[in-house]
Amino acid sequence: MLKKILRGLFTLIGGVLGYILGAWGVSMEFVSKLGLSKIPLAPVIFVVFCILFVGLIFYFISPVLNSGIIKSMEYLERSAQKVPVIDIVFAGVGALIGLVISVLLSSLIRIESVIFTIITVIVTIIITVLCADICVRKKDEIMHVFSNLRKTGVKDSKNKVAVDKGCPKVLDTSVIIDGRIFDICETGFIESTLVIPTFVLDELRHIADSSDSLKRTKGRRGLDILNKIQKELSIKVEIWEGDFKDIKEVDIKLLKLAQTLNGKVITNDYNLNKVAELQGVPVLNINELxxxxxxxxxxxxxMNTVVIKDGKEAGQGIAYLDDGTMIVIEEGRKFIGENIRVVVTSVLQTAAGRMIFARPKED
Known part of the structure; x- marks a missing residue:
């Protein structure tokens, strides 16, 4: 149906162009120059001939034109499907702003010249494309500014400014796979929005599809944790669909996103924690918590504890608290398997955690 409509449209365009060509030929006295002026109604016949001739040319070449138009439409449709809607909206707004700026600039300078007109058109196209590109690249910052303005202007029924519960918390891949973030959110200690970027989801899916069984298990565990957070908890979860295409590393993208949203990164990655400190990005480390x-x-x-096994040194026994903290008991080897009372002698804090030294309590 579309091909028939386009073919008819091109034939009509050809007829219109033939009429224009025929009228121009009559005005230039081509009929008399061709020696056809003696034929009755020669100008009319000439115009009709031009209409039919050009119309038929467009009719026969219309399949080629149709094919090119349909292929172009399909290409644009495929390209548009890959572009997020938010990018299209911001590009349109940026292009509109660029057109307004171009019109204002051209209205200040009025020169009646063909060269000036051409320059004006070129400058308008450049400004329009530039504004559209800037709006797309800075859409996250623009949305954040308007979001802050909206939050500032919102007031409760008592004309008091509504209090924000906290800045957004951006989750990285390691903390999602770890799983403890679900338990922390379940306790209610985190009230603000959890932000999950799409590039983190892509990394999780890539891990879940890995040929390595351990990585595959971790990836699927991470996806399960996200599903539990969304379905079982009342906390707000936001999927951030943007991307920083000029940045390749996911960790750097996370830090950039946290800066853009004025939020914090939740992680248990030691290296990411150090990089964030260098860049001045706030980080909440699950291990530190x-x-x-x-x-x-x-x-x-x-305290009371059960001696589990012997230690590295002669006579030592090893026990553990409920949270996994190791207790090294002097002369505790002989009490393996027994529940005994011990006295804490010292506590050692290391990068791996806390270690407690104790000795059996003498009755």
Whole structure:
């Protein structure tokens, strides 16, 4: 149906062009120059001939033109499907701004010249494309600015400014696979929005499709954790669909996103933590949180524990707290498998965690 409509349209365009060509020929007295002026209604016949001739030419070449138009439409449709809607919207807004700027500039300078007209058209195209590109590249910053303005202007029923519960928390791949973020959110300690970038989801899917069984298990565990967070928790989860195409590393993209959203990155990656500190990006480290909430024991405190195994040194026994903290018990080897009372002698904090030294309590 589309091909028939286009063919008819091209034939009509050909007829119009033939009429224009015929009228121009009559005005230039081509009929008399061809020696046809003695024929009755020669000008009319000449115009009709031009209409039919040009119309038929366009009719026969219309399949080629149709094929080119349809292929162009299909290419544009495929390209548009790959571009996020938000990019198209911002590109349109940027192009509109560029056109307005171009019109204002051209209205200030009025020179009646063909060269000036051509220059004006070229400058208008350049400004329009430039503004559209800037809007697409800076869309995250623009959205963040308008979001802050909206939050600032929102007031409650008592005419008090509504209080924001906190800055967005951007999740990285390692903390999603770790899984403890679900338990932390379930306790209610995190109230602000969790932001999950699409490039993190792509990395998770890539890990889940890995040929290595361990990586595949980790990737699927991460996807399961995200599903549980979205379905079982009341916390708001936002999928950020943008990307920083000029940045290749996912960790650097995370830090850039946190800066853009004025948020914080939640991770348990030691290297990412250090890079974030260098760039001044706030980071919430799950491992640091786990160490912080472990019970504080002071030298001299007494507690009950079960000796699990012998230690590295002669006579030592090893026990563990419920949170996994290791207890090294002097002369505790002989109590393996028994529940005994011990006295804390010292506490050692290391990068790997906390270690407690104790000795059996003498009755």
């Amino acid at each position: 786990a160490n912080a909430v472990k019970p504080v024991l002071l030298p001299g405190e007494v």
